[in-house]
Amino acid sequence: MSEFDQSAPAVRRIPVGKRCWRLTEMNEADIHTDRVLDPMAFLPDMDVLGCEMFDRVLDAVEVYDPDAVTPADVRRVLDADVVEPEDVGVLFAPAAESFIEEMARRARAERVRWFGTNIQFFTPLYLANYCENRCVYCGFNCESGIHRARLNEQQTIAELDAIAATGQEEILLLTGEDPVTSDIAYIARACELAAERFRNVGIEIYPANVSDYATLRAAGADYVTVFQETYDPVRYGKMHLRGRKRIMPYRFEAQERALKGGMRGVAFAPLLGLSEFRHDALACALHAYYINRAYPHAEISFSCPRLRPAAGAVTPKGPHVTERQLLQVICAYRIFMPFAGVTVSSRERAGFRDHVATITATKVSAGVSTGIGEHTHQAEEGDDQFEIADNRSLAEMCAAMRKMGLEPVMNDHVLV
């Protein structure tokens, strides 16, 4: 039950699952006003899949007490061949921190078993940084005074060509979350242009409906990344003040809608540090787990961003996540779902990424720019979404990975 329960007459809301609602009508202006939308109420034009998975994940996280986990619990879980969903929280607990070397060993064994020494590369291309949301921690948020830009078709082609010339074969297309400025048709055209130049096209855009994902799939994209940011409903409401992103369960069900739209795989992530990271890591692991149970054919992967400072945003006061804790989270993902991909962001420093790639990560970005139009330095460059710590080019990253005993792989995919 949210604070918004009293504000709307019952006739306009239909209950969905235990926690959520679907609005049958609404005032459009509410989307663009701070703290008016109920974060638990789907807007009338949003697909609703029923929130069963949402409720299961939040139920589990609500009763999770990481401080109650003992070293004996960690021992028992690490001694088992398979980590059950009811046990995975143990691996995110403070008590597991002292087992980090053992967790890393097991993670590495699983990584090698499933992925050998392959390490995949990709680079993000930011198409636009217009955004209708107001997320207090993000540099793209609609109230920040950053320079906005959106690549037109020619600029997109130029950026894609510049990236392809470096040898990249996988690209991740990103936009800020503005479904008017960066509508599905615009993104679909970018996917077509990308698919002509890259063998693997992923998208990281605002959550969309099933039919939108089907459109993007037909245009050549087949991997969808959506960061949930936090799985704590109260914190979620405080961090996301306006825009469609404010609707938490719609974001949660994005991966499932993407798969229903025909996508091959989906990626998950909380923004670690935005809320209690142990709870968010558990929720993310269970989210991915239940998606795998429901869609066993889907490729699953985890991203592991930590909160970074950004222009035009405030850095919320939250628990800082150390590298040791980040590694604990990533190793726990690998041990729990050994077949899943793990991507480590260029927000992390080079030395951390190099070592994590040998232990658990299977994909790294290289030659990263988070601004708009920066690959070709076109006139209309937009500001960056966040600061990055690892600026290495693709060639530099390949050399570094080889030095770590890994085999750089530009593509491991056929679009079918």
Next chain:
Amino acid sequence: MADLEHTDTARAVDTWSLGGKEFTSRFILGSGKFRLDVVKAAVEDAGAQIVTLAVRRANTEQEGNILESIPAGVTLLPNTSGARTAEEAVRIARLARELGCGDFIKVEVIRDAKYLLPDNAETVRATEMLANEGFVVLPYMYPDLNVARDLVSAGAAAVMPLGAPIGSNRGLVTRDFIRILIEEIDLPVIVDAGIGRPSQACEAMEMGAAAVMANTAVATAGNIPLMAHAFGRAVEAGRAAYLAGPGRVLENAGEASSPLTGFLEEEAR
């Protein structure tokens, strides 16, 4: 002396064929989890004449493409990993042809990201479609006799039952069912997936498998070329033991003592 000559003769004629090609090695090496700089050594030390590779991995402009790491003269067996339906497998197989990988294709239709178990029904459909297009089709399958018979009817060149889940190194978990395929299916039965140690490969060959394939077990070894060598020798040893089997039967028949039926000789007296 006569026995030795017999052994040499058995070895000399012990070839097998797929798609009109003759092979003497019965060890098939997977290449998916290797560093490229050790693929060549592993192939050579294993004595492998067939190497599998994922089409999706070869689908690249990358310098140091895996295709370049496989020694000349080795027959490529591209696989359709990434396919979730028969139609997707067909599209990937056609791409393999375009990439210059030849007409051999290992059909993998998998819609299970966790265990990577094959979808037998889709595999049968893909096999039929690809055989009709002239491919030499080697389907990766869960060892089910009825499905294996359907694969024969669909035009498969061999069947490739799994010993255990891919990459699990658990060995011949499906031993009894593979034995049934070996008994009942006239095509070569190639044990694929799950073989973790040379001794397990050897056992599969002793049972009468036509060949054994391994990837993870070699790729994750401490010394990759040495493990490749060990697998190659284990497969040879298992094959030799299988061939030696009939000799042992003759030996038993020649035993002097017949404790149960010896009384029959009394009649003649």
